[in-house]
Amino acid sequence: MSDVVIAGVGMHPWGKWGRNFVEYGVAAARAALADAGIAWRDVQLVSGADTMRNGYPGYVSGATFAQALGWTGARVASSYAACASGATALEVARAEILAGRCEVALVVGADTTPKGFLAPNAGDRPDDPDWLRFRLLGATNPTYFALYARRRMALYGATETDFAMVRAKNGRHGLENPNARYRKAFSVDEVLASAMVADPLRLLEICATSDGGAAVVLTSAEWAAKRGTEKPVAVRAISTVTPAFPQTVIEMPNFSTDSGVAVPDAVTPFKSAIAAAAYEEAGIGPEDLSLAEVYDLSSALELDWYEDIGLCKAGEAEQLLHDGDTAIGGRIPVNPSGGLACFGEAVPAQALAQVCEVAWQLRGQAGARQVEGAAVGITANQGLFGHGSAVLLSV
Amino acid sequence: MADGATRERVPAVEGWFSIGDAPALIGNRCTSCGTVFFPKASNFCRNPDCNGEVFADAELSRTGTVWSYTDAQYQPPPPYIPRGDPYQPFAIAAVELEAEQMVVLGQVADGFGIADLHVGSRVELVVETLYSDDERDYLVYRWKPLS
Known part of the structure; x- marks a missing residue:
């Protein structure tokens, strides 16, 4: 097709x-x-x-x-x-x-x-929420990542150790990737010993800019x-969907969510809708996946993506991680490239880098980080101001 | 004012909150569908089923429930203006307002940190100094934990 x-x-x-x-x-x-x-x-x-x-x-x-x-x-x-x-x-x-x-x-x-931190473009722009959030709140990108991480801890009992385990896994994956910037393995203890940036996220758990x-x-x-x-x-599907009103999760660079007073909440939250649109177009589902490349702007965010792309139900991501399912050799490896943890973010190149990795994996050319028998892969990503993206590939 | 004892206190952003004993965020409400906006909407309602173009100012609830929180242990880049040197970390909370069914992000009041917060705890809106120059204190809204 x-x-x-x-x-x-x-x-x-x-x-x-x-x-x-x-x-x-x-x-x-x-x-x-x-x-x-x-x-x-x-x-x-x-x-x-x-x-x-x-x-x-x-x-x-x-x-x-x-x-x-x-x-x-x-x-x-x-x-x-x-x-x-x-x-x-x-x-x-x-x-x-x-x-x-x-x-x-x-x-x-x-x-x-x-x-350093991604900052807004220079010049006073008091009508631009991306400028205002720095001026009025001192809210950096890690601020938002940390809000999601803390929320996950409160809702599902995730721990700082869980987040560090994600980083340790991705570090192992990236070791063998010649295109990765950081090719170093970190133990969970080493991750937990890195400096706190935006509680509960630490320096090694927040993606750099590259x-x-x-x-x-x-x-x-x-x-x-x-x-x-x-x-x-x-190329089985490309999803470029936007959120549905009311968007009830606080998103970078906004000061607030939409109000749900007049319209009931969307049935499918934005990040789930991104992958859902790709699955629907391709007529295949998460159970068919061999691997996924997801946007781990933070270690904790990778766990959210497990659920958003349908690898497990809400609240079960930590179990998937602990079972080793998302490591290379596991049931559904996530970020075999090493992810943003090992790359840092080169904004306009990053969604394409995800596609490159999945293509290499599906062609069996990923070398020491090869996912055995890879046949179907998805990329997932969310851009500032409501840009969803997912690309579904198969051989 | 000649002795400099009284400094001028001005909002760091115009029209986002009231100042006084019981300060409140000032958003607005679409007069057609009732959707609340903060910061204020203008010209067009963002509800996809509404063509509203008229909005009435609305004070938002002064108290809410913490949806999530974090802090800034490193100094944010400009246009953030640090209050002093050395840099003092501060906390940030995303707060759910029940009546408005929305979450509003704000710094946490002076003297409070993440140890004073948990998801589900109650906070109240206050107005404090964000930064200062030689003549003025620039004010911003903040969330203060309620005991």
Whole structure:
């Protein structure tokens, strides 16, 4: 049923390299094209995921990458959806292929990030909630992650040790990933000994900001078959849903939730709706998954995702973790790449990096972190200001 | 004021809360569907089934229940303005308002930290100094734990 496939993927290693983001994007694009065995001149559409921290070239990333690779007259698109930008750029490319407007598309995202907390862009903007939350509340991104973590402790009895176990697992996974920035194993005790940043979350449990680049080559299934593309990965679904009113979970960068006075709560909370839309489109369910790459902005948030993507019922994530189900070798490995814990976040590249990892896993090319017999994988992610994204892939 | 004894006290943000003995958050309510907004909505109602464009100011409940909480053990980046040097950590609470059926985020009052909070505990709205310059104290709303 899939009409669009991934013909190639590529990444520039994550790090704090301090170079221009275009460099990472071009390196990732060239790696993806080489992986696909496709020449740059065969690309008919460049779909860029924008970065907001690198000036004008970042706002028009599709054109920036196209010019850097050498103008060929290919059509262009640029998308911004915060952390979900990569998935949105992927969806633009898929839609163009499905519409029959092109057969080969290159999707690229890359970022160069400043040190420390992600802060709002400079300048006084008292109408921008992202500016106001820093000015009036001192509410950083970890503030919101910590609110969810504490809430999980209160609702389900999660402990700081549970959160540290997630970090320890992802550290083990990332050890073998040449594209990961942090390739070091931490014991649960070492995680618990790291500095408290936003109680109950510690330094090692909150994702850093990184430089990096990721790229995906999409083609029509027909074109891939004609070209004899090896191991094409089918794109079964891409979800780019928004929340349903009233959104009753406090979301970055907001001061409040929606009020539920006039409209009853949504049946499906936002983060569950993200994966549900992908499952519905593909006609497959969480029981069919071989692995998942989820957005572990914090260790605790990974546990929320287990439930949101349907791996278990609400309140059962800790059990899944303790049983070893979500480690490589377990029933349903989560973040075999090492996740954001080992990468840090390169915003416009991150959703594409998730897709790269799942593609490598499904092609059996993930090396020492390979999930045996991987056939179906999902990525899940939520971007600032209500951007959901999930990509469902299969071989 | 010549001796500088009386400093001017001004809100750090205009129109978000009242100042006085019983301060309250000032949101507004869509006159068509009744949905409450904080900060205030304007021009259009965000209820997808409502085309309302008229809003009436509404004081929000002064007390609520802690939905969750955390603290900031490292100094947040600008535009946050630290109150002093060395940096003093502060707590933040997300508070559920029953009548409005919404959760509002705020700093926790001076002198209180996460040890004074738990999910489900009651808090009350107060107004305190967020930061100061040579002439003025800039005020913000905060959540104060009720014993």
